Amino acid sequence: MTLATPHTTLPPHSDGIRLCxxxxxxxxxxxxxxxxxxxxxxxxxxxxHTSRQKGRGMNFSEVRPYQAGDDIRAIDWRVTARTGKTHTKLFTEERxxxxxxxxxxxxxxxxxxxxxxxxxxxxxxxxxxxxxxxxxxxxxxxxxxxxxxxxxxxxxxxxxxxxxxxxxxxxxxxxxxxxxxxxxxxxxxxxxxxxxxxxxxxxxxxxxxxxxxxxxxxxxxxxxxxxxxxxxxxxxxxxxxxxxxxxxxxxxxxxxxxxxxxxxxxxxxxxxxxxxxxxxxxxxxxxxxxxxxxxxxxxxxxxxxxxxxxxxxxxxxxxxx
The missing domain is CATH 3.40.50.410 (von Willebrand factor, type A domain)
Structure with a gap:
């Protein structure tokens, strides 16, 4: 049904009723x-409205003792200070x-x-x-x-x-x-x-x-x-x-x-x-x-x-x- 519609062009390949x-x-x-x-x-x-969007990144997984080769930027200084031994944070990729x-x-x-x-x-x-x-x-x-x-x-x-x-x-x-x-x-x-x-x-x-x-x-x-x-x-x-x-x-x-x-x-x-x-x-x-x-x-x-x-x-x- 059309009631005095203004001129508007349909999207390509569309008739407005069926789908292809x-x-x-x-x-x-x-x-x-x-x-x-x-x-x-x-x-x-x-x-x-600014919608909260899912971003890809890394999620925190656990803390474990530091091992050779670990990124020093991931060291957990609070746990390290509390235990007296260096600990590092582990992250998993966002699912x-x-x-x-x-x-x-x-x-x-x-x-x-x-x-x-x-x-x-x-x-x-x-x-x-x-x-x-x-x-x-x-x-x-x-x-x-x-x-x-x-x-x-x-x-x-x-x-x-x-x-x-x-x-x-x-x-x-x-x-x-x-x-x-x-x-x-x-x-x-x-x-x-x-x-x-x-x-x-x-x-x-x-x-x-x-x-x-x-x-x-x-x-x-x-x-x-x-x-x-x-x-x-x-x-x-x-x-x-x-x-x-x-x-x-x-x-x-x-x-x-x-x-x-x-x-x-x-x-x-x-x-x-x-x-x-x-x-x-x-x-x-x-x-x-x-x-x-x-x-x-x-x-x-x-x-x-x-x-x-x-x-x-x-x-x-x-x-x-």
Whole structure:
């Protein structure tokens, strides 16, 4: 559905609805721009926020008696003074940090009023994160959630890990596109709640993972706080919210249009200010829940617009930071 969209060019190989390999592979060459410490994709998503980034280095392991050949700069002078014998500190190289994505492709994500569906924008951002993770020599894994099924991709290193996630995103979006317009009365497959996806994430991700949840969070409930709290106990979590301007009542269109998702269809009069206000109020109500939950668990919340190309948004944020 398009409502008086401003002129904005789609990313290469993209039609805004389906996904293809060439469309997501383009982010492989872009990832190097956001490698820390020189850059940070999170700081550019929020110009005033400086995100704590994982740095590579050495972690303290133990203290043992000094041996010939040890670096004198590593001598532990406190232990040496206390024991009367020279002791040195040992360090181990910092271990990799797996990155786990939870990517929401459910019915509410299959919506876009201007440039692309929210699900497509989520896949673009997930692809950038995959290639960034591989560039940092970490493993990447994911859960792709569509409201009916969960596809688990165990953390895998190198290019294979990124391609496994990308191929699953393409397959899942293709399946959704194929079935969107079908009348499927015989489909008795129960819905899978967002909370179930969080529980699967808890079982799949190794401790010490970087967890990034990419969603519009329409299915997030206050009861999910417990699951998120358990996840956060041993991992770091970040929220990336995908939104569309129409959800906030922002549109230049002033006619009557049918608005539909995979569950319902309604006619809305966008010429009426009350219609636009009601949409904005509903969005703000859900937004308050998301922000309250994120703040209570100290989870950073970032935002991406489905009406603008991903790299254009990152470029704008970069210029403002």
């Amino acid at each position: 390999l060439a469309e997501l592979l383009q982010y492989k060459d872009q990832a190097v721009r956001w490698l820390p410490p020189a850059q940070s994709i999170w700081s550019h998503l929020n110009g005033k 990799e940090q797996p990155v786990m994505l939870l990517i929401d492709l459910s019915s509410s994500m299959q919506f876009g009023s201007q440039l692309m569906l929210k699900s497509v924008q989520a896949a673009h951002f997930a692809s950038l994160l995959c290639w960034l993770t591989i560039k940092e020599q970490d493993r990447i894994g994911a859960i792709v959630y569509n409201g009916k099924t969960l596809h688990e991709i165990k953390p895998t290193g190198r290019q294979q890990g990124a391609l496994r996630v990308i191929n699953q995103l393409i397959a899942s979006q293709a399946h959704i596109n194929t079935h969107t317009h079908e009348v499927n009365e015989a489909d008795t497959q129960p819905n899978i709640l967002f909370s179930e996806a969080l529980r699967h994430l808890s079982h799949l991700c190794p401790k010490g993972s970087e967890i990034i949840i990419v969603s519009d969070f329409h299915s997030l409930k206050a009861d999910d706080k417990q699951s998120l709290s358990r996840l956060r106990h041993h991992n770091r979590i970040q929220f990336v919210q995908i939104h569309d301007p129409l959800e906030q009542g922002i549109t230049a269109f002033r006619g009557t249009e049918q608005v539909a998702d995979q569950t319902q269809s309604v006619w809305l009069n966008f010429a009426a200010a009350t219609t636009r206000e009601q949409l904005g109020n509903q969005f703000q109500h859900q937004q308050a829940l998301i922000k309250t939950l994120a703040n209570s668990l100290a989870i950073p919340l970032y935002s991406l617009n489905a009406a603008l190309p991903l790299l254009q948004q990152l470029g704008q944020q970069k210029g403002q930071s």
